[in-house]
Amino acid sequence: MKKAFYSILYYGVPVVILAVFVAAMNSAPYLKRSFGPHDDVPGLMAAVEAHVAAGRWDQARTDVERLIAAWETVTERIQFSVGRDKLTRISANLARLRGAVMAEDRAGALVELGEAWEQWDSLER
């Protein structure tokens, strides 16, 4: 009985450790999801897109700030499973989006949003 227990422990512990590592390294698709209104990145991107398309610049400015804050929250969660390059690219997109919204540049804002969507969708790849 004792021998069987140690045998399970001998093989089981490494298997469990490796399983935890695999889960942690592939956790991005789950962890990038929204857990509340404060970190709803796709929801806020859609909102900013709608405001920009309709020319509602005041609301766009408010939602861009909320979007950047949401992205920072998500970054904290997914930084262990996503490459730094992807995170940096989305951060740069959002920074440029903020500038475009401030300048009320619809074309520039939509370009940045388009790229941000693409980066967001391929985040875990």
Add this chain to the structure above:
Amino acid sequence: MDQALVVVVRGIIAFTSLLIFARVLGKQQISQLTFFEYVLGITIGSMAASLTTDLRAPAWPHWVGLLTWVLAALAVQWVTLKWRYAAKYIDGEPTVVIMNGQVMEKALRTLRYRLSDLLELLRTKGVFDLSEVEFAVLEANGSLSVLRKSQHQPLTPKDLNLPTSYKGVSTELIYDGVVVDQNLEQVGLDRSWLEAELKKQGIQSPEEVFAATLETSGKLYVDRYRDRVKRLVDASDFKGPS
């Protein structure tokens, strides 16, 4: 994004994975290191390093790369175990480089070994005179096995028909001041016997002992923490931090 924190987490993943994979690959990696296995070890280590510090890419592809190489190494090990022809092809074979006291120049050329390389390997085996060697075989892992001519082989008790007593592996009974009860039990002895033996040598407690081993002849070897050497021999030959 805290890069240092990410490196720490990825370092733990790489270190632990490598530890588990190395155990799976077995002792062959250290004891029978062929050139291929040497390169394999470096590559796997390099991948673990990239997994830790190359933050540009996600950890997962690095880890999959590591796993792929480990599985490939395991597959090669399995194939060479099951199929001797493949083992010969993959690991190579021992090559006789000195036969009946004569250097096999053609074999050396095939191995891309110079005479100086052979002499160097012989010296590491304690052979400084080529004429002492009857056979020398370069093993697949690059080490040289040497058979000296009979007149140059060390004299053994058997040569003189001297009787010898059995000598096996000694058993540790005290390790760093702690009695190893498991080993005591294994040799059919107990603590009271050990304490009595220690008292014979003027030792009051096992805690005074750094190491104690029982030889197969039944003799107890004891090394105390308090060494009775009056003047230590200094191996250093130059002033500086030691």
